[in-house]
Amino acid sequence: MTINELQALLQAKNQTPDVDAGREVACGYTCDLLSWVMAHGEPDMAWVTVQTHMNVVAVAVLADMACVVLPEGIEMEQEGLDKATAEGLAVLSSPLSAYEICGRMAAQGIPPRA
């Protein structure tokens, strides 16, 4: 599934319109502890988190993730979005809860690991 398709699936707003949304999402994950994510993040992952600070972008980029998905209408601030755009990381903001987001991704066959 591409980031574009994921955006539609999650009724999300793409906060990084200049990033390539045709990139494939290989797997999904949710966690708000960044050091935990560092241990379990994988390339091309869609990571669901309520954290929105700059370090989220750093962790996602270092792990070569495809996108960050923010649940419940949470949005990332411009500083983080600028960094994400510069690094080619997509940021989606969905009105759904993290539980619903993961449920939809799993139902569409996005696996926990690539």
Added chain:
Amino acid sequence: MEGLIHQEYPVEKGDYTSAGQASADMKRRLRQLGVSANVMRRVAVASYEVELNLVIHSLGGKLVFDVDSEGVSLISKDRGPGIPDIELAMKEGYSTADDEARSLGFGAGMGLPNMKRNADGFRIESEVGVGTTIEMRFLLS
């Protein structure tokens, strides 16, 4: 052995805004050298963990990054406060991170074990009141 890259990065205590910049620069340099995705990713994870450890736990320090024809060396040296019980600090889930670090999602007690897991060689030395040195080695093949 020919040194391809030698770079030092100062890292300051509590500087969460710049945290990750040194790791990102190392990753960029490895990509330019054409290092494999697997090695690049392991170095990226370990370097970010050690960079964050300096921000969260140390009084400040530096990262020394070297690449030669056989591998990548990463050394973290800080100015204290030192780790009283290294064995305990190496345990997954044990953390002394403060509330600020935890509010940002750090302090899960995964940093040191995660570095060890991702590196091919890992050594830590610490003296209370003096500082901590962590040496990691990643083989290119």
